[in-house]
Amino acid sequence: MAKSKRKKKLRFIIKIILCLTYLLIGFILVFCAYELYENDQKIISWAEVENTKQYSYIEISQMSEAFAVIKKDQKQIHFVIEQERDKSWHTYLVAIKKSDYEKYRSIIDYTYERTKEKPKSLKIYGYPVKISNNIKLLAIKNIKNFVPIENQVVLTKNNFEKYLTDTYLDTTQPKNHNLNYIIITLLLMTFVLFILIIFTILDKDKIVDEVDSLLEKEIDETNKKKKKKKSYKGKLSNNKRKSSNSKHLKDSNDDPV
Numbered sequence: 001m002a003k004s005k006r007k008k009k010l011r012f013i014i015k016i017i018l019c020l021t022y023l024l025i026g027f028i029l030v031f032c033a034y035e036l037y038e039n040d041q042k043i044i045s046w047a048e049v050e051n052t053k054q055y056s057y058i059e060i061s062q063m064s065e066a067f068a069v070i071k072k073d074q075k076q077i078h079f080v081i082e083q084e085r086d087k088s089w090h091t092y093l094v095a096i097k098k099s100d101y102e103k104y105r106s107i108i109d110y111t112y113e114r115t116k117e118k119p120k121s122l123k124i125y126g127y128p129v130k131i132s133n134n135i136k137l138l139a140i141k142n143i144k145n146f147v148p149i150e151n152q153v154v155l156t157k158n159n160f161e162k163y164l165t166d167t168y169l170d171t172t173q174p175k176n177h178n179l180n181y182i183i184i185t186l187l188l189m190t191f192v193l194f195i196l197i198i199f200t201i202l203d204k205d206k207i208v209d210e211v212d213s214l215l216e217k218e219i220d221e222t223n224k225k226k227k228k229k230k231s232y233k234g235k236l237s238n239n240k241r242k243s244s245n246s247k248h249l250k251d252s253n254d255d256p257v
Helices: 002-041 098-111 133-145 160-164 180-201 206-253
Strands: 056-063 068-070 075-083 089-097 122-130 167-170
Touching: 002 180, 056 089, 056 098, 056 167, 068 133, 075 098, 075 133, 089 098, 089 122, 089 133, 089 160, 098 122, 133 160
Parallel strands: 089 167
Antiparallel strands: 056 075, 056 122, 068 075, 075 089, 122 167
16 A cells, blocks of 8 residues: 555656656747747847848838849849938938839839938848948939038948948848747657657656656666665664673683582
């Protein structure tokens, strides 16, 4: 009876430890999946871009007519101005599809004073693309037709990147979701852990049986060693007692009459 109670208690402890372990691993997997998802969804401002794999945006308030066309991709390159809250502004290059021109017409018309109605700034999204030498030369040639004379600088190949950076925002590229399969894998692993927790609670987890069996065997062996050690000590104590009694009798026989 005592052994049965001990086994039940031991099994319960094993189940608790396993469930907590599964929960901890599951929490870590969910946390990793969430972090990956957040990074995948993150869209940064153009000023924070560090590489061409970062999906980013520019909030444009003015936009030029196209000064270059990439025929094979059916896209055209424009100058744009992004105005900060402190009224400072930056000039960048962007690529749009020819078919999307109408989306930007109101901003382009306002930029060239074809209308007095100021449109709302427009946030455009895309990936950075390295500026080719041909586009760079066309930008140097046409920048004076866009930037007001009082704000113009002498743009050359040497200082180009300082004023216009070395990339343009390509709005024709859709956002890539490269991490979906990793996130799905992590969530599937979490689901498997959830199933294992249910199996553990319902006593269907073979791991519990194996651990229980190993611990039970270890406890039995430990108890046997303790009993053996106790038996050995008992025998040693009896031998000492017998030896002491024998010596006492001998001493008594040696006393003079």
